[in-house]
Amino acid sequence: MSRAALASLKDFVGDDARRLGFEASGIADASGNLLAGERLAEFVAEGRHGTMGWMPETLDRRRSPRDLWPDVRSIVVLAMNYGPDEDPLEILDRPERGAISVYARHRDYHDVVKGRLKELAGRLVARARTSGLGEHDAKVFVDTAPVMEKPLAELAGLGWQGKHTNLLSRDFGSWLFLGSIFTTLDFQADAPGRDRCGSCRACLDACPTNAFPAPYQLDARRCISYLTIETKAVIPREFRAAMGNRIYGCDDCLAVCPWNKFAQDAREAKLIAREDLKAPRLDGLLALDDGAFRAFFSGSPIKRIGRDKFVSNCLIAAGNSRQRRLLPQVAALLGDAAPLVRAMAVWALCRLDRGEALRLRADALDRETDAMVRSEWHALQKGRD
Template identity: 65%
Template sequence: MATLRTDLAAEAERLGFAAFGIAPAAENARAAARLETWLAEGMHGSMGWMEERAHHRRSPQGLWPEARSVVGLGMSYAPASDPLALADHPDRARISVYAQGKDYHDVVKKALKALARWLVEAAKKRGLGDIGVKVFVDTAPVMEKPLGEAAGLGWQGKHTNLVSREHGSWLFLGAIYTTLDLPVDESGEDRCGTCQACQDACPTEAFPAPYRLDARRCISYLTIEHKGPIPDEFRAAMGNRIYGCDDCLAVCPWNKFAQDAAAMRAFLPRAELVAPKLAELLSLDDAGFRALFSGSPIKRIGRDRFVRNCLIAAGNSGDAGLRAQVETLRRDPDPVVAEAADWAAAALSDRTISSPLPPCP
């Protein structure tokens, strides 16, 4: 079985996975307890599916009783440039690093399926019979981050995301559940120490305590999962972030060991998404939105939610040149877009700047 594990790790690397480990499929009591507390306190916001399938999410065997082992895997998407570089360029939109390239769901799942097929065939060749496998990447009731920690890929940091000594905070996680009993790895050891960088960096104070995230205050949640108007208290703090937020990830000191993910060409940023002009994004209709974000994870939030986010950024920009577009969007048929446009128009009246904007890097 040890040889199978070695060969499996080699095949995972060949398929593009930068991190590999194996965890038991039994329940992790600490992770399950954290999940229950988080849900009980309502910190999942409107993400009702987290609560509806919590019994499946608690452990791999809760979802699939026949599972015996979990192959934990990670693909690096470490950026080559500073994710915070656009903070001082309010005429540009900030898109989270992970969403600037191809949709990771497609890329990671394709590789997971290939690795799962390899494992099934390898088990047959070794006389282990027919085994069962299931693959998951962020679309099923699976706790990828605790599983990644249990498999030794890293540890759940104070920002609640997985941190790796080799890849920092920049890993897409996937898992293969299998009925095969594989030798497991030691769980990742917490190496955050006394560092509070991620906690201090959060613009909306979404961390009530280390290792706890209140999604209702998180810009990633607000710009992606939240469907209604953005609460007033968070609008100014959003700045020019229109899809996700990298702040807590970007400041992690462990990122200094991460190599940029040039080897995974699918995750290289599309030029038009690195520093897009707010003026161009505000002009998108539904057809234009779908064309621009074809093959991107951004497409799933739809044009209306996306333009809502862009309007908040426009209101924060102080850019008088955006007023005409904002005024047009006050008549948008979507009431959430129209409300955001009303707010942006008022904000621009209060915040309009007379000095020129700094050049974009």
Template identity: 60%
Template sequence: MVNNPLSDLTESLEAQARALGFCAFGIASAEEDADRAARLDSWLAEGMHGSMEWMADRAHHRRSPQGLWPEARRVIALGMSYAPAADPLRLADVPEVGRISVYSQGADYHDVVKKALKHLARWLVEEARKRGLGDIGVKVFTDTAPVMEKPLAAAAGLGWQGKHTNVVSREHGSWLFLGEIYTTLDLPLSTPGRDRCGSCRACQDACPTAAFPEPYRLDARRCVSYLTIEHKGAIPEEFRTALGNRIYGCDDCLAVCPWNKFADMAHTIKAFLPRAELTVPELADLLTLDDAGFRKLFSGSPIKRIGRDRFVRNCLYAAGNSGALALLDTVETLRGDPDPAVADAADWAVGQLRKG
């Protein structure tokens, strides 16, 4: 039997990817999928992307990999595990501390994943040349480009998009950072992931703000992660109490997924392990952060990108929900903050604390 050089290359590519820390690997077509594109169009038409204008502005690129890069033939989809050792919901009833999403307690995944992707892409280009396949094209992406990462990961067999719309893996649960390499090589396709959610609706029931109008559909405008990270200005009052002590992101729909019981900490990249100061952060300390203090605390963290004002705004909502009168004096001082959203959040928090 004659070996297929592209199949042999794919096997070696997967081995190299795993050596670089990727625990999930698959190949999807770069061609447009009509159903996937239609779902994107419908979601955008309903305004469920909120103020994330870049989702609509580059929808023509997002619809398919070839819409972004016409020469692309395949998408190499990859995943890195950030499975946590501790229960992400353990601080739900500790109101004096802020809850920071698991993914942002360690190093910035953009940097870690992108570095490994570039290394793997360089290896692929060199290896293809060595094997007589000529000069090939590659492009790497993780999160910041107009790429439909989750549907592509599912198409490549990394898992399936669960009812919470995130990728669920039989081996890694809901804890995967995704990255992609677009290539001009016609690598053999992987078998797409099969939906295994069944009748489970744990993620839907766990959402504190009812952000899922139906299974497999997320209204970002109601999502705690969107509200605390992407939303600028004051957060609508209808959601403030539901935020609880979540100050950056939300893990609730991910954390309750039953498939997480198979996630193995042995696959978690060390860079993603939580920094001690971010595991149980006291609101009393976070509320006093100025811009310099914020930048120092969150250096190398994805949290840094939202800036001090938005972060302190979030902490003030958490303070208002805490019932901790010991925070009242600190909150009072922020009523005169130069940032209108911070001042507004401080006014609200004072009212909540005094009511309690």
């Protein structure tokens, strides 16, 4: 391949990426194994992936990009900024409201980023052909395939993986969506990013549930993002009070990072937060049935977890709120069709009015057949919050 033609094509990729709304791009070499693959293997071996069974199932394909696609030679890694226009932690001081992670306050980023990646990949292949570089192929990935996007972004020079295991950028702080284009073109790789965390441990200390066993290590089983989004199991009692009013994800470790002093507000219109998702009232969310849930979260990543999981998260927030005016809604959900909702309604009711919960306990147990819900009623009798 012509080095000059490849260099020119690489410049084209960077320019076209910016045109499509990507704030940063870089090239990673696709050869060799990723060190992060070894760290992921340890993560899985220790069971820190929790109920995310797809992790051990795809572990081998994550070790090297060529295990996923043998023909790949270079990886174009791209980042789109979704920086918030306000401090995302301020909502934590408003217990009557639900805290939704910044990344989920707008359109599903998978749809936004993937569409742009496909356009860029198509133009890249066409430009390679017209530049005399021959026929080449490209595949695009956004989070849904076994691709180690954060380590690849570091290799491509977009930033570095911080002590909280997420990507950090000198220009955009914590707030970047990542996507990648695997290609058979053999570009010259960019210099990798350099770790700039130093002695700082703000992200580790900020975690409400102590989900970091050590710097650069995460135990997903303790992470509020995992607990409120990934697992379908009932959230363990030991983490519920620490969740506060976080009902979908958690931004604490991202938001406290000092590098956010360089962060910028999102420019892509589809990634600017919906006003009704910045600080939604818990009473409105507790009232959602399945149809209303689907309508309200149409186009949002929140829709994927389903109404029952979401309302169960909201019930934990209601219990933590100590807002007694939520009692009628919480009590009504004791009769919900979903066992997970009924179970968290028991917990929330106990937190809001233990006496009322004890009064209802006997009749509820006579009617209840689900073991999970019965366990919550029995825990109430034993005085466990």
